[in-house]
Amino acid sequence: MNDGHVVIVGAGQGGVQAALSLRQEGHGGAITLIGDEEGLPYQRPPLSKDYLKTGQAERLALRPADYFDRKAINLWTGRRVDGIDRAARRVHVGQDTLTYDRLILATGTRNLIPPIPGIGRAFGLRTLAEAKGLRDALNGTRRIAVIGGGFIGLEVAAVARAGRHEVHVAEAAPRLMSRVLSPQMSERFRAKHEALGTRFHLGNGVTELRDGCIVLASGETIDADLVLLAAGVRPNTELAEAAGLAVDNGVVVDPLLRTSDPEIYALGDCCAFPDPESGNHVRLESVQAATDQARAIARTIVHGAQEPYAKVPWFWSDQADWKLQIAGLADPDATSVTVGEDTVFRFSGNRLCAVETINNAKVHMQARKLLARRPAPAYDDLARCGFDLGRETEKDRV
Amino acid sequence: MIKVTFIEYDGTRTTVEGRNGDSVMSLAAAQGIDGIVAECGGGMMCATCHCYVDDKWFARTGPRSDDEADMLDCAVAEVRQTSRLSCQITLSDALDGLVVHLPETQV
Ligand SMILES: Cc1cc2nc3c(=O)[nH]c(=O)nc-3n(C[C@H](O)[C@H](O)[C@H](O)COP(=O)(O)OP(=O)(O)OC[C@H]3O[C@@H](n4cnc5c(N)ncnc54)[C@H](O)[C@@H]3O)c2cc1C
Numbered sequence: 001m002n003d004g005h006v007v008i009v010g011a012g013q014g015g016v017q018a019a020l021s022l023r024q025e026g027h028g029g030a031i032t033l034i035g036d037e038e039g040l041p042y043q044r045p046p047l048s049k050d051y052l053k054t055g056q057a058e059r060l061a062l063r064p065a066d067y068f069d070r071k072a073i074n075l076w077t078g079r080r081v082d083g084i085d086r087a088a089r090r091v092h093v094g095q096d097t098l099t100y101d102r103l104i105l106a107t108g109t110r111n112l113i114p115p116i117p118g119i120g121r122a123f124g125l126r127t128l129a130e131a132k133g134l135r136d137a138l139n140g141t142r143r144i145a146v147i148g149g150g151f152i153g154l155e156v157a158a159v160a161r162a163g164r165h166e167v168h169v170a171e172a173a174p175r176l177m178s179r180v181l182s183p184q185m186s187e188r189f190r191a192k193h194e195a196l197g198t199r200f201h202l203g204n205g206v207t208e209l210r211d212g213c214i215v216l217a218s219g220e221t222i223d224a225d226l227v228l229l230a231a232g233v234r235p236n237t238e239l240a241e242a243a244g245l246a247v248d249n250g251v252v253v254d255p256l257l258r259t260s261d262p263e264i265y266a267l268g269d270c271c272a273f274p275d276p277e278s279g280n281h282v283r284l285e286s287v288q289a290a291t292d293q294a295r296a297i298a299r300t301i302v303h304g305a306q307e308p309y310a311k312v313p314w315f316w317s318d319q320a321d322w323k324l325q326i327a328g329l330a331d332p333d334a335t336s337v338t339v340g341e342d343t344v345f346r347f348s349g350n351r352l353c354a355v356e357t358i359n360n361a362k363v364h365m366q367a368r369k370l371l372a373r374r375p376a377p378a379y380d381d382l383a384r385c386g387f388d389l390g391r392e393t394e395k396d397r398v
Numbered sequence: 399m400i401k402v403t404f405i406e407y408d409g410t411r412t413t414v415e416g417r418n419g420d421s422v423m424s425l426a427a428a429q430g431i432d433g434i435v436a437e438c439g440g441g442m443m444c445a446t447c448h449c450y451v452d453d454k455w456f457a458r459t460g461p462r463s464d465d466e467a468d469m470l471d472c473a474v475a476e477v478r479q480t481s482r483l484s485c486q487i488t489l490s491d492a493l494d495g496l497v498v499h500l501p502e503t504q505v
């Protein structure tokens with residue numbers, strides 16, 4: 001279909017990419033991109049990195065204001081889609097109603113708010129508005145407590161330490177970034193942050209927030225002028241659920257990223273798609289997934305059914321002077337092999353499933369190439385060449 | 399202001415003005431130049447901001463760093479001697495008038 005009206009719900013990283021890719025693929029019909037945040041669509045990754053240091057919000061916009069006009073994309077900001085009427089192919093946006101031929105759900109996630117007394121005192125960090133609030137509050141405070149030892153909490157901890165704040169991080173799990181990272185890398189990062197002066201309370205969740213302090217499961221209290229809640233997110237699936245679409249930790253899609261209604265697609269943080277390796281539905285929270293899925297959906301809409309979606313996942317996180325990069329996807333029981341100081345290979349059974357590196361772009365990029373091959377390299381083959389991915393990637397050239 | 403001309407794969411030329419200290423990538427993003435994707439926002443993580451520095455300007459921008467070369471190894475389009483990641487080229491008065499060519503595809 002290259003005419004017809006495509007409506008995109010959510011003007012974040014994936015929604016914007018879907019609109020652009022539709023035009024690039026030659027979609028000639030109308031495109032309406034609707035987002036409930038105010039202002040131009042922007043990138044989130046810098047919110048816990050450069051933006052927190054510099055406060056330069058003007059650098060965050062994904063595209064300039066006139067760009068959307070130039071590409072004939074109707075951008076509605078500060079507007080929320082309240083309902084989908086699938087039978088009539090309509091969405092409701094306040095008083096307005098729009099008819100669609102194809103609908104793309106790109107609604108992202110929101111902060112998970114655990115039911116802890118006093119949690120209302122904590123700052124969140126998902127949107128630019130929240131980042132502004134956090135940045136202002138950081139100015140003039142000394143003691144920071146972070147709830148959650150995941151990527152965002154640790155990125156903020158590193159920035160706050162560089163700004164000479166006293167930083168405590170409380171994490172209910174026994175190790176850092178445990179959902180996706182190997183135990184070996186968790187440990188490397190714990191040591192790194194401790195050397196920078198951050199204090200960890202692992203396996204020690206927060207049970208209460210009081211004026212001027214937090215209380216840990218162990219009973220200890222930690223003084224804090226500012227508390228950041230960074231304990232994960234929930235996918236925004238209510239709209240899909242109310243419309244009767246299948247939802248299970250995300251809007252469930254098929255290998256072409258179609259929901260249980262073939263006219264409706266879902267992408268990015270809000271969608272659970274079949275992992276081509278395991279067949280299990282997974283939900284990723286990364287720029288890569290949002291944008292690659294957006295491009296795949298645009299191709300399918302414009303040119304008809306494509307190959308099943310099978311892009312290699314990749315992710316990065318900046319913590320102080322360490323760039324962590326992850327290629328691939330490891331489940332929690334993947335085995336790990338540490339190679340040198342800065343690389344961990346992860347295996348699912350006998351097959352390579354992910355590679356984690358610190359400040360090593362070369363190995364990261366080699367891993368991305370290798371993991372794109374199916375089947376992925378076997379442990380024995382990698383062991384035979386001393387885990388030198390360069391030698392493995394050479395095989396591509398013959 | 400420092401003038402930079404982007405020549406896209408289809409020949410579209412766009413000349414825009416940036417400030418000292420901006421990267422060529424951030425200028426392209428701020429102006430909505432299609433041929434630069436810059437998925438990682440300048441973190442040297444994605445290699446989707448690949449450009450070819452015009453031969454006449456290459457001496458002034460200088461060659462890529464080792465890390466940059468590692469990332470470029472995985473750029474989708476052909477890597478040439480003049481290939482750079484545009485997020486790693488910082489504008490300065492010496493680059494006023496810079497011309498960069500953009501590859502057919504970044505992803
Ligand atoms: C602080 C921070 C740091 C991060 N760092 C990294 C990083 O280093 N690397 C990386 O790969 N990823 C990072 N991420 C994750 C990355 O930003 C997300 O994976 C990505 O933004 C997902 O894109 P999306 O389009 O799925 O969702 P989003 O970008 O979240 O966009 C969804 C949008 O939809 C809107 N919306 C929801 N419901 C409705 C509705 N009913 N009507 C209208 N609009 C609606 C939301 O308000 C939101 O604006 C980071 C995220 C955060 C918050």
Ligand code: FES
Nearest residue numbers: 440442445447485
């Ligand atoms: S913008 Fe990602 S490497 Fe340049």
